[in-house]
Amino acid sequence: GENVEQHPSTLSVQEGDSAVIKCTYSDSASNYFPWYKQELGKRPQLIIDIRSNVGEKKDQRIAVTLNKTAKHFSLHITETQPEDSAVYFCAASPGNFNKFYFGSGTKLNVKP
Amino acid sequence: EAGVAQSPRYKIIEKRQSVAFWCNPISGHATLYWYQQILGQGPKLLIQFQNNGVVDDSQLPKDRFSAERLKGVDSTLKIQPAKLEDSAVYLCASSLGPTEPSFYTFGSGTRLTVV
Numbered sequence: 001g002e003n004v005e006q007h008p009s010t011l012s013v014q015e016g017d018s019a020v021i022k023c024t025y026s027d028s029a030s031n032y033f034p035w036y037k038q039e040l041g042k043r044p045q046l047i048i049d050i051r052s053n054v055g056e057k058k059d060q061r062i063a064v065t066l067n068k069t070a071k072h073f074s075l076h077i078t079e080t081q082p083e084d085s086a087v088y089f090c091a092a093s094p095g096n097f098n099k100f101y102f103g104s105g106t107k108l109n110v111k112p
Numbered sequence: 113e114a115g116v117a118q119s120p121r122y123k124i125i126e127k128r129q130s131v132a133f134w135c136n137p138i139s140g141h142a143t144l145y146w147y148q149q150i151l152g153q154g155p156k157l158l159i160q161f162q163n164n165g166v167v168d169d170s171q172l173p174k175d176r177f178s179a180e181r182l183k184g185v186d187s188t189l190k191i192q193p194a195k196l197e198d199s200a201v202y203l204c205a206s207s208l209g210p211t212e213p214s215f216y217t218f219g220s221g222t223r224l225t226v227v
Binding site for chain 1: 116216219220
């Protein structure tokens with residue numbers, strides 16, 4: 001099955017700096033890549049997603065890039081704010097979009 | 113619209129006891145999933161239902177875990193008997209179906225502690 005690896009496991013940045021989280025996947029059939037933000041004790045919430053027919057997608061301060069050849073995708077957060085502090089998970093979904101394989105998570109700490 | 117409802121929020125049991133979790137998906141969502149999230153890890157799919165039929169239960173430890181989705185709406189996940197390593201958050205999620213992944217929504221989860 002699919003294997004998703006995520007790095008780094010923890011990331012600490014100063015408020016206003018950019019943060020980048022990277023994921024790799026193994027199954028070339030994966031064609032949907034969502035990113036989730038999970039605050040402590042809360043449910044994962046979708047923040048951005050990208051499909052395999054697109055190389056980049058942006059939504060205000062958040063962007064995701066996808067390199068299908070290298071099988072990796074990245075989350076970019078610009079102008080970070082303290083409220084961005086959370087655990088971020090990447091995921092990959094092969095074929096029919098149903099089953100999600102998650103990375104191990106990145107704990108982002110934005111220092112004011 | 114209402115989200116995915118789960119109960120209880122927290123549960124503490126002793127090993128070898130039984131426990132059950134309940135999930136009510138978003139109205140109209142045909143697909144329902146149960147995930148296990150161990151502390152410090154990403155969620156791992158246990159079982160997927162399409163209406164009231166099982167689509168994928170390949171990662172469900174069937175010797176102790178069971179799940180059902182009667183009438184294609186609510187679902188229950190049961191563990192019997194529980195082990196220490198079952199301590200985790202159990203997340204339920206639902207989606208409209210295979211073509212609309214952006215409507216994939218998680219519940220708040222049930223945090224299980226096995227002592």
